[in-house]
Amino acid sequence: xxxxxxxxxxxxxxxxxxxxxxxxxxxxxxxxxxxxxxxxxxxxxxxxxxxxxxxxxxxxxxxxxxxxxxxxxxxxxxxxxxxxxxxxxxxxxxxxxxxxxxxxxxxxxxxxxxxxxxxxxxxxxxxxx
Amino acid sequence: xxxxxxxxxxxxxxxxxxxxxxxxxxxxxxxxxxxxxxxxxxxxxxxxxxxxxxxxxxxxxxxxxxxxxxxxxxxxxxxxxxxxxxxxxxxxxxxxxxxxxxxxxxxxxxxxxxxxxxxxxxxxxxxxxxxxxxxxxxxxxxxxxxxxxxxxxxxxxxxxxxxxxxxxxxxxxxxxxxxxxxxxxxxxxxxxxxxxxxxxxxxxxxxxxxxxxxxxxxxxxxxxxxxxxxxxxxxxxxxxxxxxxxxxxxxxxxxxxxxxxxxxxxxxxxxxxxxxxxxxxxxxxxxxxxxxxxxxxxxxxxxxxxxxxxxxxxxxxxxxxxxxxxxxxxxxxxxxxxxxxxxxxxxxxxxxxxxxxxxxxxxxxxxxxxxxxxxxxxxxxxxxxxxxxxxxxxxxxxxxxxxxxxxxxxxxxxxxxxxxxxxxxxxxxxxxxxx
Numbered sequence: 001x002x003x004x005x006x007x008x009x010x011x012x013x014x015x016x017x018x019x020x021x022x023x024x025x026x027x028x029x030x031x032x033x034x035x036x037x038x039x040x041x042x043x044x045x046x047x048x049x050x051x052x053x054x055x056x057x058x059x060x061x062x063x064x065x066x067x068x069x070x071x072x073x074x075x076x077x078x079x080x081x082x083x084x085x086x087x088x089x090x091x092x093x094x095x096x097x098x099x100x101x102x103x104x105x106x107x108x109x110x111x112x113x114x115x116x117x118x119x120x121x122x123x124x125x126x127x128x129x
Numbered sequence: 130x131x132x133x134x135x136x137x138x139x140x141x142x143x144x145x146x147x148x149x150x151x152x153x154x155x156x157x158x159x160x161x162x163x164x165x166x167x168x169x170x171x172x173x174x175x176x177x178x179x180x181x182x183x184x185x186x187x188x189x190x191x192x193x194x195x196x197x198x199x200x201x202x203x204x205x206x207x208x209x210x211x212x213x214x215x216x217x218x219x220x221x222x223x224x225x226x227x228x229x230x231x232x233x234x235x236x237x238x239x240x241x242x243x244x245x246x247x248x249x250x251x252x253x254x255x256x257x258x259x260x261x262x263x264x265x266x267x268x269x270x271x272x273x274x275x276x277x278x279x280x281x282x283x284x285x286x287x288x289x290x291x292x293x294x295x296x297x298x299x300x301x302x303x304x305x306x307x308x309x310x311x312x313x314x315x316x317x318x319x320x321x322x323x324x325x326x327x328x329x330x331x332x333x334x335x336x337x338x339x340x341x342x343x344x345x346x347x348x349x350x351x352x353x354x355x356x357x358x359x360x361x362x363x364x365x366x367x368x369x370x371x372x373x374x375x376x377x378x379x380x381x382x383x384x385x386x387x388x389x390x391x392x393x394x395x396x397x398x399x400x401x402x403x404x405x406x407x408x409x410x411x412x413x414x415x416x417x418x419x420x421x422x423x424x425x426x427x428x429x430x431x432x433x434x435x436x437x438x439x440x441x442x443x444x445x446x447x448x449x450x451x452x453x454x455x456x457x458x459x460x461x462x463x464x465x466x467x468x469x470x471x472x473x474x475x476x477x478x479x480x481x482x483x484x485x486x487x488x489x490x491x492x493x494x495x496x497x498x499x500x501x502x503x504x505x506x507x508x509x510x511x512x513x514x515x516x517x518x519x520x521x522x523x524x525x526x527x528x529x530x531x532x533x534x535x536x537x538x539x540x541x542x543x544x545x546x547x548x549x550x551x552x553x554x555x556x557x558x559x560x561x562x563x564x
Contacts, residue, residue, distance in 0.1 A: 042221075043220060043221045046221060046222050046223040046247060047223045050175075050222070050241075050242050050247075051223065053175050053242060054175060054225070054240065056173055057173060057506050057507055058505050059504055
């Protein structure tokens with residue numbers, strides 16, 4: 001239901017934000033040109049399925065999920081087939097959607113750069129404790 | 130993996146809530162003598178498993194922080210697996226591992242789907258963490274420096290400094306006197322052998338309880354209990370902690386700290402998990418400072434005088450007398466006024482007790498919201514672990530509301546008078562100068 005597909009990374013010391021951006025894009029290109037291996041696909045599926053079960057360990061969230069699916073017009077029944085559909089996803093499909101949606105022309109990039117130490121200290125002093 | 134119809138799922142969840150209200154905790158001993166507590170919860174195809182040992186920071190001895198360091202080190206290498214391999218093995222099957230320490234106990238937990246292949250791998254990994262930790266030197270050094278770094282960051286938080294001084298004031302030479310996160314000095318001096326020795330002494334089957342909550346049959350739970358207990362050393366039951374002696378006189382201590390808000394904590398060691406006054410004190414405190422925006426403390430401190438955004442009080446029951454804590458934050462210049470009001474509010478409550486309407490409202494609030502305290506597996510696991518570890522009656526949850534209902538105004542007044550001697554109150558404040 002989300003509109004955005006986000007990638008986020010923080011470079012280690014000695015690497016620039018540009019290095020980081022190139023590394024991320026390399027991964028995305030790999031996703032578009034190669035097939036992910038079965039083991040990795042199985043691992044991700046297990047995690048997605050487990051998460052979708054664990055998050056139901058809350059009456060509040062169960063209600064929210066039903067309401068959410070209904071509100072956006074998918075119908076509350078969507079939740080029922082979710083697991084089944086996740087299990088059916090193939091490596092080819094992953095490659096296809098990566099090609100279809102992760103396109104350069106729709107990409108926005110934001111850099112968050114720390115200010116100098118002097119600036120930081122000053123901000124710290126003004127911060128209400 | 131089966132998934133139930135949503136509507137029937139909701140109905141089931143509602144039924145489960147009603148069942149929780151009578152919380153059928155099944156209890157047995159593994160063939161090795163390990164204590165097991167199981168609650169069947171069939172709403173979702175998942176299970177939570179927790180091993181809890183009497184291995185909390187009260188067992189640190191001189192080595193403040195040893196219990197926590199040991200607990201954190203378990204998952205960094207066990208059986209034939211490295212830290213990364215362990216993380217990957219849990220990830221592969223969607224399992225979630227967690228661990229933690231307080232004064233009384235150390236626990237390790239895993240949450241997994243009940244699908245056999247997934248659960249088997251999660252449990253095999255969990256079993257290795259519990260029974261065959263590697264305690265490698267480089268992992269030890271890494272976790273040690275992590276803890277030291279966290280402690281250094283804590284030194285910059287007035288809330289932490291206040292808490293540290295508060296426990297010190299309440300407990301003096303008792304092992305509850307230091308926080309579980311330890312001290313920089315003690316942790317710096319630790320070696321990996323200290324950790325190995327601590328593990329040997331406290332992570333045995335006899336010193337543990339195993340808690341299982343989830344969608345399993347009793348047979349499956351029995352099987353898991355055998356599997357988890359079998360590789361553990363027998364060990365021995367940790368010696369009971371020393372009784373807590375109350376501070377000999379009251380104390381008011383201020384610690385200067387460059388902050389615009391002053392943190393105030395006041396209290397005494399009062400309540401143990403198994404305590405004849407448990408319900409009188411619990412219900413009384415709900416009225417005094419435990420019920421958020423409608424408590425007496427909140428009313429006196431904020432509503433009437435605008436001294437703070439919030440003011441509260443609570444009991445933290447432990448194996449031995451845990452702290453009764455009253456707390457607030459206020460502007461530096463209002464510190465003394467706020468402390469006076471705090472003391473006077475406590476004094477008036479001890480003298481007069483609650484009003485009839487306050488008591489009636491508190492009971493209604495506690496019993497009305499009671500079932501929401503364990504309306505999912507995670508919360509239920511916490512309750513069952515508490516009941517198991519402190520050996521509370523298995524019908525604790527069933528009888529809770531009734532015991533609350535029986536508390537009278539006189540009970541509360543008498544219990545507070547006897548158990549919260551205000552002439553011994555320990556008051557700690559941390560903040561900037563009051564002028």
